[in-house]
Amino acid sequence: MTVTISWHEASTRRLERQFLANPPSEGASVPGIVSAMLGAHAQVLSAAELSIGVRSWGLTRADIRTALWDDRSLVKTHGPRGTVHLLPAGELPLWTAALTAIPSGASPFAPDARITQAQAQEIVTAIGTRWTGCA
Numbered sequence: 604m605t606v607t608i609s610w611h612e613a614s615t616r617r618l619e620r621q622f623l624a625n626p627p628s629e630g631a632s633v634p635g636i637v638s639a640m641l642g643a644h645a646q647v648l649s650a651a652e653l654s655i656g657v658r659s660w661g662l663t664r665a666d667i668r669t670a671l672w673d674d675r676s677l678v679k680t681h682g683p684r685g686t687v688h689l690l691p692a693g694e695l696p697l698w699t700a701a702l703t704a705i706p707s708g709a710s711p712f713a714p715d716a717r718i719t720q721a722q723a724q725e726i727v728t729a730i731g732t733r734w735t736g737c738a
Contacts, residue, residue, distance in 0.1 A: 622658035629661040633670040634677060634691035636662075642688035642698075645679055651689050 618624040621640055636658050637643050645651035652664040671677045671689065678695055682688030682702070690698050710717060718726070 638691045642682045645689045
């Protein structure tokens, strides 16, 4: 049996599933919203706060930051598409397993735009030196 779904039906389903048509009721959990979103793009944290905020009633950026930094119910890590995302901490094992199944290809950046292994080690050493100086 073949089911045909129109573009309108697919778009409606996505808007509803991602809480863009009807945000969840007040009191919805930040990790629950992020889970429904399949991660919140967080290359810039304020962009993640905005994308989560438009999908909820009553949440503030402080609620999102609390979930990330205090409750630790969100984690900031490399997620889908290899970019920084907020993901629900409870789903981290799932995401880690799923993302390792994606084959990695050659870097899309030209060789002169990438750092060498020696440069990477220099950076790590500089960070370590700076970090110990802050103690």
